[in-house]
Amino acid sequence: MGSYCSLSINGINIYYQKNKFSESHLKLFSPLEFTKYKEILDGEEVERILLRTTVKKAKTRLEILGCNLGRLEKYFIDNLEYQLSNFEEDEEENYTLEEEYYRDLTLEEYTRNLKAILETSNLDIRDANIFEKHTNIDNNSITIKIITSLSTGRYLNPFFWDWIYENEGYLIDEILDIYICLISCNEDSIVEYDLTDATYSGYIEESKIQEFYDNFKDTTIIIPEGKTDIKVLSKSLEFLFPEYKYLFTFFDFDNFRADGGTSYLSKLLKSFSAAKINNRIIAIFDNDTAAEVEIQALTDIPISKNIRIMKLPTLDFCDNYPTIGPTGINNANVNGFAVSIELFFGEDIIKENNEFHPIQWTNYNDRLRRYQGSITNKSEIIVKMEDKLRNPNHDNQDWSKLIYLWETIFKQNT
Known part of the structure; x- marks a missing residue:
């Protein structure tokens, strides 16, 4: 079955990696932020193994690594044009939800709706009554797309409605996808990369995490x-x-x-x-x-x-x-x-x-x-x-x- 490393903001899991860690995710953290603590889970004491930082620090690291708003805007415009080119004009505007999503999509609207989701406390992303319980989250095509991706474990990217085909992988910039999430949050929100399951299952070794930082090349x-x-x-x-x-x-x-x-x-x-x-x-x-x-x-x-x-x-x-x-x-x-x-x-x-x-x-x-x-x-x-x-x-x-x-x-x- 395998085990997962999960990246979360404010307690909401946004990305998963099966049986290994993601180097892109490690770039959000410092080796000084590696932490372990014990908690009781299902009546048993479990040691959690994770990296923890704030949105401000994670965002600063990505900006040091070359992320900026200009680069993000170009990424957004280029990919949105690619998706819109797949739809023909419908004079009667009988759009599907997917078409409606792409026609409503802007960087400003995406980050506004993503912010409402990621900053909602005690949010159960799989709750069928999410819009009734959390009136700060608008019920629109953009939030439906984001919530569907988060609740089903699909890759959270603004430009792909459901699956990313193999021949479209070149369009993805994983670091910029994470950067979108970070600029959509308060700077004091907590970012965590949970390595517990994959470590205890033997898929990754703690020493490999330190080795990544010791041999970091993208300086x-x-x-x-x-x-x-x-x-x-x-x-x-x-x-x-x-x-x-x-x-x-x-x-x-x-x-x-x-x-x-x-x-x-x-x-x-x-x-x-x-x-x-x-x-x-x-x-x-x-x-x-x-x-x-x-x-x-x-x-x-x-x-x-x-x-x-x-x-x-x-x-x-x-x-x-x-x-x-x-x-x-x-x-x-x-x-x-x-x-x-x-x-x-x-x-x-x-x-x-x-x-x-x-x-x-x-x-x-x-x-x-x-x-x-x-x-x-x-x-x-x-x-x-x-x-x-x-x-x-x-x-x-x-x-x-x-x-x-x-x-x-x-x-x-x-």
Whole structure:
């Protein structure tokens, strides 16, 4: 007969996999979210084996992996056109329920109706009186299709009324089908992948789950301007967001004997585009004048679509930051002129005697008509930050700017 692994949101099973786990489903979770607990079932104590996370975290992971609304909308439009092409126009509009479903179907309507189902507490999806008991769920062709799929164990996909024929499998994107479910739910809803039955039946081994994460290949490569950026980003990710750590790898400057800098990063991106590197890449430039020069130059070059170019995000406190120039010390907006990774280290690092280490204005760029700047006492600041990374804690250290930076990085594919 076999055993199943089941994926659920808010207690409602949405997908099943017989006798094995789905790698697509594992991508919703972190190995840190693997859990076991005991419960009484039919008078016997049973140990449940599962992965558990929130919709917000699962959705973030899929977005890091390349899911976004634009890609989803294209997927929806293309598949809907395919299905509608199978129906001839009926002048009298004597549509079957299936035809009515496809003619009513839009991404907005599908997610609205799916949301009503997935967010209904204590829902028995097989209850014949579901519409009478749960008046928040509309009785229409879309909800009937969703409920039928969920209650019969059919694959939950918006575009196939009942079965998916073998020659149509290429139309399915399992990750986007899951993404539709996630964007249709509150972010604090619980997502679970129950491996209990398949594990106890001997079809899967717990070690294989960890092995999947240990050998995860579909990573996003982070390439900032230099070695300090790499050290700070990798260590802060491990401390602040360990649940997303396995999704990223970092460019190895030491292995390539690379010095770093804006021009080197620009050359790397050109090389990777020419070599057609397939990994998702996020290139992170400083938010300064030198970076703006390179980024403008890159707009004239066909950079691969899998490469995202970003600058360090704007910081509010940098709108009025102390600077040193020819006329002495003045406060100025340094966003876009002199924001480097050091300004994300936290006030406990870049302040001394309650005063910010100032920015020193240096080179003037004639074309952009603005100065380049960098923070003073940089070596001392980096040493302090390295100590902070060795001994991190949330209680008396300022990590707010690095949290903000990472949250910005997570959204680069959206």
